[in-house]
Amino acid sequence: MAGANHNLRQRLADLKTKTSVLEVQEVDRDAMTKKTVQLINAYDDNVTKLTYGPIKMLDKGSLETRDDISENPVDFDSVMQDLNDRLVRAGVIPGHPMFLGFIPSGHGTYPAALGGFLPAAFTTYSVVHLESPAAVQMENRLIKWVADLFGYPAGHAGNISSGGSLATLTALAVARDSRELKAADFHRCVVYCSEFTHYAVQKGLRAVGMREAIMKTPPVDKELKMTAAALERQINDDKKAGLLPFLVVATVGTTLTGSVDPLNDIADVCDRHQLWLHVDAAYGGFFALCDEVKQLFVGVERSDSIVVNPHKGLFLPSGVGVLVVKDGKKLQECCFSEQTSSVFKGMQFFSADHLSPCELSFELTRSFRGAQMWLPLKMFGVGVFRAALEEKLLLARYFYGKLKETGEFELPLEPEVSVVVFRATAPPGVDINNFNQQLLNDLVSDGKIFMTPAELYGQFYLRVCVLCFRTHIEHIELCLALIREKRGHLWGSFQSNAL
Numbered sequence: 457m458a459g460a461n462h463n464l465r466q467r468l469a470d471l472k473t474k475t476s477v478l479e480v481q482e483v484d485r486d487a488m489t490k491k492t493v494q495l496i497n498a499y500d501d502n503v504t505k506l507t508y509g510p511i512k513m514l515d516k517g518s519l520e521t522r523d524d525i526s527e528n529p530v531d532f533d534s535v536m537q538d539l540n541d542r543l544v545r546a547g548v549i550p551g552h553p554m555f556l557g558f559i560p561s562g563h564g565t566y567p568a569a570l571g572g573f574l575p576a577a578f579t580t581y582s583v584v585h586l587e588s589p590a591a592v593q594m595e596n597r598l599i600k601w602v603a604d605l606f607g608y609p610a611g612h613a614g615n616i617s618s619g620g621s622l623a624t625l626t627a628l629a630v631a632r633d634s635r636e637l638k639a640a641d642f643h644r645c646v647v648y649c650s651e652f653t654h655y656a657v658q659k660g661l662r663a664v665g666m667r668e669a670i671m672k673t674p675p676v677d678k679e680l681k682m683t684a685a686a687l688e689r690q691i692n693d694d695k696k697a698g699l700l701p702f703l704v705v706a707t708v709g710t711t712l713t714g715s716v717d718p719l720n721d722i723a724d725v726c727d728r729h730q731l732w733l734h735v736d737a738a739y740g741g742f743f744a745l746c747d748e749v750k751q752l753f754v755g756v757e758r759s760d761s762i763v764v765n766p767h768k769g770l771f772l773p774s775g776v777g778v779l780v781v782k783d784g785k786k787l788q789e790c791c792f793s794e795q796t797s798s799v800f801k802g803m804q805f806f807s808a809d810h811l812s813p814c815e816l817s818f819e820l821t822r823s824f825r826g827a828q829m830w831l832p833l834k835m836f837g838v839g840v841f842r843a844a845l846e847e848k849l850l851l852a853r854y855f856y857g858k859l860k861e862t863g864e865f866e867l868p869l870e871p872e873v874s875v876v877v878f879r880a881t882a883p884p885g886v887d888i889n890n891f892n893q894q895l896l897n898d899l900v901s902d903g904k905i906f907m908t909p910a911e912l913y914g915q916f917y918l919r920v921c922v923l924c925f926r927t928h929i930e931h932i933e934l935c936l937a938l939i940r941e942k943r944g945h946l947w948g949s950f951q952s953n954a955l
């Protein structure tokens with residue numbers, strides 16, 4: 457027995473020695489941090505240079521056999537250098553000022569990046585109040601700040617999740633429960649949105665068990681906005697047909713065109729028919745900070761729930777989305793169960809004064825995402841974000857005006873927030889859709905700029921979304937110059953082909 461114990465102790469001592477590398481020593485931490493900062497500085501240097509485009513299609517993007525995970529350690533510098541080469545030099549860089557495709561997101565400011573790093577180093581457990589009261593209170597303050605921005609009264613609650621899709625899924629679950637819908641009726645339940653609503657709504661419905669629910673998209677107006685009249689007509693028809701209307705999703709800033717649905721009119725309809733109004737402001741929400749577009753948000757305070765993405769409008773690294781529910785109890789009832797609390801039995805984990813994230817979301821263990829939002833908001837102050845977002849609004853308007861002035865482009869929609877859709881007119885006899893598809897290919901293929909298309913009215917359009925904090929007037933000027941230059945070449949090539 458004594459011998460067995462001795463062997464066990466010897467084995468434990470060996471294992472302790474073997475695993476001691478996990479506790480990285482200060483001198484090594486310094487070296488690692490130095491190398492990391494060097495790589496970040498090189499990245500920042502590059503993305504702020506106009507000559508270094510957002511698109512880098514080098515071979516290094518794909519992994520090789522030597523990249524297999526194995527028993528053997530690899531030294532820090534080469535792992536980091538490799539990571540840098542693959543992540544920074546290949547693919548598309550959303551943090552680049554000339555990244556104007558999709559919705560530019562995840563382009564973190566440096567303090568926001570530190571807000572991701574520090575809680576990882578401090579192992580903050582921002583799940584229950586007892587374990588990390590300050591972290592929980594910080595997140596609740598941030599949620600209150602968002603709720604105040606949209607005029608939600610006291611009594612709201614929310615959570616900071618990985619992004620708009622998860623936040624939307626949670627909102628749908630709360631709407632479902634608050635209407636006390638039963639699975640046997642799901643096939644009769646109707647969700648109203650527009651054809652431009654983000655597909656996160658459909659994904660979310662599936663995830664909350666409502667795959668059979670009916671999604672209706674009443675026709676939009678010329679500006680691609682939902683209209684209260686068409687919405688109400690559809691609701692009345694559906695009620696007559698024995699269906700169960702329960703939810704309307706309105707969007708502030710659709711992903712494709714940046715259109716904003718008329719919230720106040722839609723809220724009237726929801727009031728009359730007792731429907732849950734959810735606002736998807738994932739992209740457009742933080743423009744509420746700007747006086748220029750205040751009128752777009754009239755009525756937002758009448759919604760039941762809202763989603764905004766700090767990883768879009770507040771320039772945070774990817775992975776931060778906020779949901780706020782006006783009646784916070786409904787969120788708590790949806791997410792919390794007696795069983796959850798039994799995990800924490802015997803200790804005062806919860807606080808009567810401060811709700812904990814695990815009471816308000818489907819997650820338990822989670823990263824302290826609030827730090828990524830807290831650090832930059834505190835350090836820069838809200839005014840800087842307001843200014844940066846105002847700059848994006850004005851850049852989109854400038855871009856729109858300049859393109860229009862040339863007479864060479866069609867611009868079907870005035871920008872409401874920071875998206876502009878447009879297409880070039882085509883030479884006589886040339887298909888306009890092909891011409892613009894080719895124009896986009898030419899623009900993207902030289903790597904200086906990244907843009908994505910938009911299909912509208914069954915036609916091919918080009919689209920620019922200005923949201924990266926690094927995008928300024930010189931980048932929009934360059935973008936305009938590139939578009940006009942490529943269009944000129946393309947036009948010329950069609951003419952010489954015709955000769």
Ligand SMILES: *Cc1c(COP(=O)(O)O)cnc(C)c1O
Nearest residue numbers: 619620621654656711736738739
């Ligand atoms: C980006 C976006 C979403 C989805 O958000 P993720 O953070 O990517 O999950 C939902 N709705 C709108 C309008 C968006 O622009």
